[in-house]
Amino acid sequence: MDKNLKRMATMQRMQVTGLELFYKNGYYNTSVDDILKELSLSKGAFYYHFDSKEDFFTQIIENLLVRKVYSMLIEPIEGHDNPLELITNCFENALETAVHNELDFGFALNNFITEFNGRNEKIMKHLNDILKVWEVNLVSTIQKGKFNNHIDRHVDAEGVALFLMSSYLGVRTLMAESCPSARKYRFMSQLRQYFKALEIKQSTF
Amino acid sequence: MDKNLKRMATMQRMQVTGLELFYKNGYYNTSVDDILKELSLSKGAFYYHFDSKEDFFTQIIENLLVRKVYSMLIEPIEGHDNPLELITNCFENALETAVHNELDFGFALNNFITEFNGRNEKIMKHLNDILKVWEVNLVSTIQKGKFNNHIDRHVDAEGVALFLMSSYLGVRTLMAESCPSARKYRFMSQLRQYFKALEIKQSTF
DNA sequence: ACTTGAACCGACTGGCCAGTCGGTTTTGTT
DNA sequence: AACAAAACCGACTGGCCAGTCGGTTCAAGT
Structure with a gap:
């Protein structure tokens, strides 16, 4: 060593x-x-x-991408506070790096998934694993929020997690395209709007 | 001719x-x-x-992609009914084609944007134009919904449009990755959830 | 000083691919 | 039939790039 x-x-x-x-x-x-x-x-x-370019990339995923996604998108939402607030802050910070055109690992993930989808099964497996970890952590955070009465108990945790991941990946694509700052602001507003629907009342399905 | x-x-x-x-x-x-x-x-x-591969692709965008995005994502939301219902049905149909693994032009758009972003300005311009048209139409549909009392007048139409586009592009990426049918279902549920927050009460910002 | 192996160099190979060009076929016109 | 233009053919060029390999340099141990 x-x-x-x-x-x-x-x-x-x-x-x-x-x-x-x-x-x-x-x-x-x-x-x-x-x-x-x-x-x-x-x-x-x-x-x-x-061994090869592919091996090299695989190691990049395992050594850099996984850890960074973890520290940027997963760790920040672990805790006993209101999950909706944790997630809001987490997204706020993650998108802020995007505004400054810094390397955003969530976005990198999105790009690579798009690039390898249906083209390189082996690499896709690694990328999917990261998504899976993200999803699982979102779900359990939301479940916890339901227990602690921060979130209405009727909401579908898997659905919310999917919706959050979707909108995040999507907005990153659109932010890269133009007016990142304005779009970040608008996006966060709507996210809060959506979260309101999860807070107290009976609903979902 | x-x-x-x-x-x-x-x-x-x-x-x-x-x-x-x-x-x-x-x-x-x-x-x-x-x-x-x-x-x-x-x-x-x-x-x-x-003239070239790039010229070829540009013509594909203009002749096929633009029209298809228009007919799948824009035309269906034009009308005087409740915009939230129109959009729901539109997304439902668009995502259904995705489930069947058919060529989904919204997804194609997403893939190409990711592929060309920051790499080919000329092509990006064409792709951005499509996004712009989609966005403009979403915004005006939502505005109309506010006039017709289908949507709370406090909602930020641009924000909603962005959020819709984001989540759509994002979920398509995730649907391509795995369990498209289940994810479509979950996504649509959450979309309806989100729409509830736009319906009647005072809020937004 | 000498040895040994890890770390690194860079010319080279073979394959792929956008784009070229001189030629052939097909089609329409008279 | 004769001709011209349109449509199409396919061998070729030049450049890029992943991966190879015989060689050199450097550092640590003895």
């Missing part, structure tokens, strides 16, 4: 730069050489550390 | 097949030869009718 320090450092550098470029230009539009040029490294170094 | 009949027919065939393959495999992952093979046509035929 100590001897592997240099190895780890190089691999890490490659992965970070790789994710950046894959995020910006897409997987298929980013050549291994593009990444290597950025780092002043050579093909030899790359294939010394990774 | 009469003399051009064969020309038109061939171009049409190419475009229809092109859209299918671009939809299935993505633009960059579909070679011109792939499309030609499908049609038993040659490179010569292709470049006789189109």
Whole structure:
């Protein structure tokens, strides 16, 4: 582990730069050489550390994407406060990074899913796993909210989770397209609107 | 116009097949030869009718995508009935085609936007125009609903339109990934839930 | 100083693909 | 039939790119 320090450092550098470029230009539009040029490294170094471009990407998912999605979209909603508030704040923060054009891992996830959907089963499996974790955590957070009387007990937790994930992924696509700031603001307003429908009264189905 | 009949027919065939393959495999992952093979046509035929792959795709957008999005997502919400009902039915139908794995033009739009975002300004312009038309029509439908007392007059029409577009694009991504039928059902339930919050009371902002 | 293996270099291969171009066939016109 | 234009053919070019491989450099141990 100590001897592997240099190895780890190089691999890490490659992965970070790789994710950046894959995020910006897409997987298929980013050549291994593009990444290597950025780092002043050579093909030899790359294939010394990774088996293939696909293997490289898989490791990026496991080492970077999973963790970041976790820390940005999952951890912030764990807690005993009102889940609707937690989720609101979480989305607010996540979308704020989007406004500043920073690397948004939720969006990266969305892009990669779109890019690999129906084209690369192996990679899709990894991406789906992340979605699954997100979904499961949303559902359990909402269930908890029902127990604690923050959320009406008739609401369908799975449905809400799906709706939240959908609208988040969708708005990120639209924010990338134009007026991110205004759209973030409008989106958050509507989210609050939607949450009101989940709060107290009897309804759902 | 009469003399051009064969020309038109061939171009049409190419475009229809092109859209299918671009939809299935993505633009960059579909070679011109792939499309030609499908049609038993040659490179010569292709470049006789189109200037470039990009020109070809642009014409597909203008001739097929625009019209289909219009007929599937815009026309159905024009009318004097309750806009919330119109939109509900429209989404219901649109998502139903998705369940059957048919070519869904709303989804195609979503995929192409993701694929070209930040990578091809020229094509993005065309795609954005479609989104804009969709948005404008949603907004005016909602405004009309406010006038006709179907929708609370405090609601932010632009916000609702954005939220609807977002959630639609997002759920399509998630439906493609797994359990489309169940997700469609859940999504529609939540959409109705959200619409309830827009119906009568004072709120918004 | 010498050895050894990890880390890295970069020229090269083979395949794919957008676009070209000289040629052939098909179609319509006279 | 004769001709011209439209439609189509397919071999070829040049560039890109994933992956290979024989070689060099560097660092640690002895």
